[in-house]
Amino acid sequence: MEFPQPNVEQFFQTLVISDFAVAPDESQLLYSTNINGAFNLWAMDLPHTYPYPLTTVNQDSHGMQYAESGSFAVVGFDRDGDELSQLYALHPEGGPLVPLLEKEGERHMGAKLTKDSKWLYYSTTRENPTYLNIERLNLETYERELMLEGEEAAHQLTALSPEGTSFVFVKVYANTYILPFLCDSGEVVALTPETAEHHTVSGIVYTSERDVYMLTNYDADRSYLARMNLDERRFEVVTTAETGEFSNLTYSKKEHALYVTATAGVSDLLYRYDLTGGNLTAVEAPVENIVKLTAADSGTLYMLGRGATMPFNLFQKRLGETWEPLTNHKVPGVPRDIMSEPEVLNYRSFDDLEIEALFFPARKEAANGHTILWPHGGPQASERKMFRSLFQLLAYEGYNILAPNFRGSSDYGLSFKKMVEGDWGYGPRLDNIYALEYVIEHGYADREKLLLMGGSYGGYMALLLHGRHPEYFKAVVDIFGVSNLFSFVKSVPDFWKPIMQQWLGDPEDDYDRFVTDSPITYLDQMTKPMLVIQGANDPRVVQEESDQIVDALRENGVDVEYLVLEDEGHGFSKKENEIEVYQRVLEFFARYV
């Protein structure tokens, strides 16, 4: 039997899994996925893996967790991308949800259930939208109790002790300045030593009622494993990563061990740190990008992950055994070996700074010689070996994709990440230009065949590159990009505002730089055809950012297509919208090839 070649439609059907939780007795695995075209909660009754639906809300969910008894789970949903997460109780068999915290305009974050399931702790924007308060909800009386009032910086709850006698929260002063604190019977204690040096802390876990482990770059450039015993209150360095830096932590009670994810630039590595013997050993991982790892009481590990050519999948690893897939999501009809495997490039920028980039080659049979420059979003994030159906779709259709991890990207140490702070538009912009020059010089790309596309900060960079270096590009796609730093700084969510000074600067004190680095300043040079895409509910880069650049360009007579998705935020969560976006991008670029 001869089957036709796969076509682009196949890439539209790729499934996403955004989060999961496993019942304490491991009888059920709950996950948020878009099997039915929109996100819903689905479950599998382990060891059987056939999924069944639990909700029909058509909204994505993050931060789900089971009660210790397994009799309900706490789940959060926002509405069409507004990121105002509301919390509900879900019966393991699904059906109508019980509202726990449902208040219009309020955002609830980092929810954690106590072991006895009597209390739910969380951070909330209620009465303190900028610095957030930490509260707890009595699940018998539904009364809310204030535990800690936020001040100075956003207070985000990160861990609750096993018996609920203490909790850890972080104060977020900036993306590169995040300090951890313990709240122990009302007393607040810093978990890292006092210093004026900026550092961050992540992956905080309790391994007992009085022992806390964390990942921090306190007094270092790359994050390492540290601990504090809450009685001795002494901060200790435990171990450092051989390559890269540690980025996530999971405690396995059964093994009395920590599983530590390390990021080494564009891919992840997995380690096991034995808390009894004190040794760190490498563990094979089934994916290049570990999204989430949990350990059940039995010692079985559960992982959500993806790779450059593998969409999101769930895996299970029983003690002493190897990883087994629980899901088998692929691009229908497209084998992994015909997808684009990225090459890792290293080049030097204008000031000799070494930068890493991913280059996704076009499928040979379809190659049209065009290269799309993709500046990633964040900007303090990075482009990694993580499946993006849009990238694979474009590479399949014949385009190369170049994704540089310009200065300011995460996963290359604290000082590298800080390089974008107060410099959104100079160094990172030239790093993108130097990436182009590198691929042209080394025969990967043709100077006459360059296209440009980015989302969020990447959309900002796409607009800025268009305005300042229009000679490079034939056409530009901006997906919810920042167009004007003066309006952006005022429109971000309230709890981002304490971060803005360090992240971006002050519109009055840094007036000249805001003008120089705002894409809208360069309207007259933006002469190439453009496609602008925006979610109407986006709370991070609001619609006004896209509206103003589209209006101004149209007044200038520039050919701009504008697509606004009414039921989306900072991303595309509904299959029909995703398909519309991908089709528009494909059609748009095809016109200029």
Ligand SMILES: CC(=O)N[C@@H](C)C(=O)N[C@@H](C)C(=O)N[C@@H](C)C(=O)O
């Ligand atoms: C800790 C925190 O909330 N930081 C935010 C200011 C932040 O860095 N958010 C980015 C992930 C983000 O959403 N940036 C936009 C502009 C993007 O490029 O995606």
